[in-house]
Amino acid sequence: MSVTPETLSEPELQAASAVAGEVRSDVLDLQGLLSSDELKLRDTVRRFVHERIKPNIKDWYEAAHFPVEISQEMGALGLLGMHLKGYGCPGRSAVEYGLAAMELEAGDSGLRTFVSVQGSLAMTAIHKWGSEDQKNRYLPGMAKGEIIGCFGLTEPTAGSDPSSMQTFARRDGNQWVISGAKRWIGLASVAQIAVIWAATEDGVRGFLVPTDTPGFTATPIEPKLSMRASIQCDITLENVTVDDTARLPGAAGLRGPFSCLNEARYGIIWGAMGAARDSYEQALAYSLERMQFDKPLAAYQITQQKLVDMLLEIQKGTLLAIHTGRLKDAGTLAPVQISVGKLNNVREAIKICRDARAILGGNGITLDYSPLRHANNLESVRTYEGTDEVHTLILGNHITGIPAFR
Structure with missing residues (x-):
């Protein structure tokens, strides 16, 4: 009698998924494009995800719980502010950061988002634009996960158009008085320090606001x-x-927050492929074991077409991520190239996750399997750091020379 996924425990299914993925999935040998140090970093993060995130994510997701304690665990692994140098930061390459983002999002987009908000947004703002005192005061603790930061840019009426922000900072002698509202701000209720962007009489400025400030x-x-x-x-x-x-x-001006957004968008290029790969691997493992009409689902042509289409887009998206990372490490990556990666990889990842859910049938709507959870998460990833429409207009402006934002 054939063993089916219903008889496998979640760890056993994850193990089967990993084996299937490693053996069958890297058709183009993209792993061969990575150095031994990059592979070592990837494998370290992958182990952390398999040991710490995947066994718990079902319960965390169901309970709408963010495990705050994981911040220091990630800090100990050197995952916070990975791409930043000095001030206690890891100083890793762009490709290494991307690989970490991919593995983390194979666990869950929400956990990868924590690393992005902390490192690519809050820490990057301080590292790029802060004073030496600010950098020395906050960055070492943030790199360890002992201090959590958030990044307040989006507002209830200013999402894709931050130039219309209503939050205002008024100069009062040697002080600033800030009034306004922000929305969809990651980590804000557990953060100790907030990077708040506000309009002033001299344009947009950034402020470091302790979250216990009255x-x-x-x-x-x-x-x-x-x-x-x-x-x-x-x-x-x-x-x-x-x-x-x-x-x-x-x-x-807006150059300050936009420079941070580009760092976060870059990580998404990689992270989305992590969610897609995990969904594909679960669907592949399931289809090889699930028996219907006396043979496994994987033996049917329609199933194979779905798996092949997923694999092609994951390989292309990962190749795009690696190329983008090499450009970033060379210092030649342009913002429009980040838009290519963010728009393409998230859009394709959502389709992959949905198709993987379909292969899982009714079982796919449960939290015992990851694809629908990934697809739901990616709806947020698709929206933040620039919607599909915004990145389409960025690319449209690039290829036509005509801005069509208004």
Whole structure:
């Protein structure tokens, strides 16, 4: 009698999935494009995901719980602010950061998002635009996961168009008084420090606001159908007063926050392929074991077509991620190239996850399997750091020379 997925425990299914994926999936030998150090880093993060995230993610997702304690575990692995150098930061390459993002999102988009908010957004803002005192004060603790940061840019009425932000910082002698609201701010209710972007009389500026400052309130957005193992919040700022030393001195205009967004968008290029790969591997393992009409699902032509289409897009998307990473490490990566990766890889990953869910049949709607959870999460990934429409317009502007944003 054939063993079916219903008789396998989740760890056994994960093991079968991993074996199937390794043996059958890297048709183009993309692994051969990676150095021994890059492979070692990838394997270290992969082990962490298999041991720490995958056994727990079903319960975390169901309970809408973000395990705050994992921040220091990730810090100990060197996953926070990976691409930043100095101030206690790991100083890894762009490709290494990308590989880590891919493995983390194979676990769950929400956990990868934590690394992105902490490192690519909050830490990058301080590293790029902060004073030496600010860098020394915050970055070492943030790299260890002892200090959690958040990044307040999006507002209730200013998502894709941050130039219309209503949050305003008024100069009052040597202090700034900030009033306004932010929405969909990751980690805000568990963060100790918030990077808040606000309009001023001299344009947009960034401020480091301790979250225990009077007038600062972060409220988790609940309930959610996506990113349930992560935290996103509404922030209200009611006459929040900070000294001028809290201002990021190097940040002037929207160039400041956009430079951080590009770092986060880059990580998404890799992360989306992690979610897609995990979904594909589960569907492949399931189809090889699940018996229907006296043979496995994988023996049917329609199933094989679905698996092949998934595999092609994962291979192409991963190749795109590696190429983008090499450009970034060479210092030649352009923002429009990041838009190519973000738009393509997230869009294809969602389709892969949905097709993988279809192969799983009715079992695929349960949290015993990852594809539908990944697909739900990717709806958020598709929206944040630039929607499909925004990245389409960026590319349209690039190829025609005509901006069509208004």
